[in-house]
Amino acid sequence: MSSHGPAAPMTARRSGPLTGTADVPGDKSISHRSLILGALAVGETTVTGLLEGDDVLDTAKAMRAFGAEVTRDDAGVWHIHGVGVGGFSEPDNVIDCGNSGTGVRLIMGAMATTPITATFTGDASLRGRPMGRITDPIALFGAASYGRQGGRLPMTIVGAAEPVPVRYVTPMPSAQVKSAVLLAGLNAPGQTQVIEKEATRDHSERMLAGFGAQITTEDAPEGRVITLTGQPELRPQSIVVPRDPSSAAFPVAAALITEGSDVLVPNIGLNPTRAGLFTTLREMGADLSFENERVEGGEPVADLRARFSDAMQGIEVPPERAPSMIDEYPILSVVAALSSGKTVMRGVKELRVKESDRIDAMARGLEACGVRIEEDEDTLIVHGMGAGGVPGGATCAARLDHRIAMSFLCLGMAAKNPVQVDDAGPIATSFPIFVPLMRRLGADLAGG
Numbered sequence: 001m002s003s004h005g006p007a008a009p010m011t012a013r014r015s016g017p018l019t020g021t022a023d024v025p026g027d028k029s030i031s032h033r034s035l036i037l038g039a040l041a042v043g044e045t046t047v048t049g050l051l052e053g054d055d056v057l058d059t060a061k062a063m064r065a066f067g068a069e070v071t072r073d074d075a076g077v078w079h080i081h082g083v084g085v086g087g088f089s090e091p092d093n094v095i096d097c098g099n100s101g102t103g104v105r106l107i108m109g110a111m112a113t114t115p116i117t118a119t120f121t122g123d124a125s126l127r128g129r130p131m132g133r134i135t136d137p138i139a140l141f142g143a144a145s146y147g148r149q150g151g152r153l154p155m156t157i158v159g160a161a162e163p164v165p166v167r168y169v170t171p172m173p174s175a176q177v178k179s180a181v182l183l184a185g186l187n188a189p190g191q192t193q194v195i196e197k198e199a200t201r202d203h204s205e206r207m208l209a210g211f212g213a214q215i216t217t218e219d220a221p222e223g224r225v226i227t228l229t230g231q232p233e234l235r236p237q238s239i240v241v242p243r244d245p246s247s248a249a250f251p252v253a254a255a256l257i258t259e260g261s262d263v264l265v266p267n268i269g270l271n272p273t274r275a276g277l278f279t280t281l282r283e284m285g286a287d288l289s290f291e292n293e294r295v296e297g298g299e300p301v302a303d304l305r306a307r308f309s310d311a312m313q314g315i316e317v318p319p320e321r322a323p324s325m326i327d328e329y330p331i332l333s334v335v336a337a338l339s340s341g342k343t344v345m346r347g348v349k350e351l352r353v354k355e356s357d358r359i360d361a362m363a364r365g366l367e368a369c370g371v372r373i374e375e376d377e378d379t380l381i382v383h384g385m386g387a388g389g390v391p392g393g394a395t396c397a398a399r400l401d402h403r404i405a406m407s408f409l410c411l412g413m414a415a416k417n418p419v420q421v422d423d424a425g426p427i428a429t430s431f432p433i434f435v436p437l438m439r440r441l442g443a444d445l446a447g448g
């Protein structure tokens with residue numbers, strides 16, 4: 001959806017203790033991929049535990065527009081009747097991906113090697129984000145694109161009629177770019193290769209293999225080399241989506257910073273390409289444990305238990321860890337503000353092209369709440385004020401960014417004075433039950 005209605009301000013007050021169990025929704029990255037690969041398989045894929053947030057619902061709508069049948073039954077299971085690789089039909093209207101960079105970028109890749117034309121748009125946040133990182137590699141397959149200046153949406157893609165396979169070195173660590181190239185490679189003859197210097201989330205590779213594609217990953221001196229053989233017949237799957245570690249990050253962090261808290265967050269996907277935040281929090285001295293570790297549906301899973309931790313220390317986060325926690329820097333910067341000493345986050349310039357410029361959004365909001373910040377293009381440094389030490393008492397701009405809104409609401413639960421966000425509406429894109437879930441744990445959230 002390209003707009004979520006009038007702004008919904010929300011205020012978080014010092015709360016706690018937060019206690020109980022937090023059942024967070026399904027993984028957003030895996031949910032998008034289930035719908036897209038289900039639409040490209042021949043036959044019926046079922047998906048249990050799909051994230052029913054606006055971003056994913058927009059991808060479901062898009063898959064219908066490309067010809068797949070996508071329905072939800074009364075038990076909440078999603079059914080996708082796919083059209084097969086190369087079987088997308090031309091949408092008869094503009095595809096609106098709402099707030100979702102993952103949705104639009106993966107879908108552009110998926111249609112780029114089929115001889116159809118599609119026009120994409122999104123909300124004000126998505127229309128401001130760069131699409132050149134997708135249009136550059138899909139041009140190598142033979143697709144053409146016509147967008148606004150700076151490679152912005154709205155944008156029309158004309159899929160290649162006679163696609164050729166591609167060997168592509170991703171210029172930035174991005175699972176979206178890698179995945180778009182692999183999805184485009186599905187309908188190209190021969191072998192498509194993606195090389196990434198730093199490993200990013202590998203859900204596409206795992207799921208493509210699960211659907212029966214021939215795909216290999218090899219660690220070579222030049223980086224991670226992923227090789228996909230084109231034009232497979234994808235076999236439909238029964239997918240159980242693990243719960244989202246990026247959503248779990250919010251109740252976990254809120255428990256760590258809010259006095260007296262003890263919260264269990266069960267069944268969280270702990271794929272090592274996603275779990276960097278939890279490693280970092282433990283290095284800072286968080287009382288965070290993994291219970292009941294197991295493997296489900298090919299992904300490692302555990303129950304997370306987080307207890308209030310009043311002696312967390314700032315650290316230097318290793319830059320090479322960034323891809324495995326890229327969406328978690330906003331909430332980490334909140335934990336950092338309530339720890340002692342400084343937390344240094346380097347190698348994070350990709351944060352500037354997320355749903356908002358997340359370095360700027362966190363820096364300005366934290367400063368307004370009384371926290372000292374240093375930043376440059378690629379770095380964010382937070383000077384911690386210790387447990388309970390952040391003054392708060394400000395209104396922070398969410399900038400159409402769900403993770404910024406949730407981060408500042410968590411800050412308000414532990415700051416001395418209330419913290420308001422100007423618009424909590426974007427939270428519905430990834431974590432529609434955030435507010436009732438946090439209230440059940442004991443959070444004092446008002447408005448919205």
Ligand code: S3P
Pocket residue numbers: 028029030102173174175176177179201326327350
């Ligand atoms: C995602 C990849 C990441 C992440 C986004 C989800 C994905 O983006 O920030 O929330 O599902 O592939 P980049 O590929 O831009 O790093």
